[in-house]
Amino acid sequence: MTYGAKTWTLTxxxxxxxxxxxxxxxxxxxxxxLQARIRNDDIRKRTKVTDIAHRISKLNWQWAGHVCRRTDGHWGRRVLEWRPRIGKRIVGRPPARWTDDLKNVAGSGVMRKAEDRVWWRALGKAYVQQWTLVGC
Incomplete structure (x- = not known):
């Protein structure tokens, strides 16, 4: 269910x-x-399965750190910095980008901040918590 979750733009x-x-x-x-009317909380306690939002957001954050720390000129880092739109944009809200959430948590200069792994892991907990609380 989480195949490729590292690269998804979370919404x-x-x-x-x-x-x-x-x-x-x-x-x-x-x-x-559903007719048994057993609460989701009870089922969650019985199965002891990791919350999917926690797992996806953790994978996403770890992959972001990995890509930001690469120095070999790999395409992943260039894609993060790429701005594809030229000319007018369509009416309405702009689509969410993969780096938008990273910048909300880590601030600007995400690429440079990912170099410090201890600090990056600490920020990762805040990032994961933000998505774990969504859509309960």
Missing amino acids: VDLIHKFKVAQRAMKRAMMGVS
């Missing part, structure tokens, strides 16, 4: 869809139907 809607899918899978694994 509230995406996290909500994954949480719904995870709850459905847990119910199916336990053989519990």
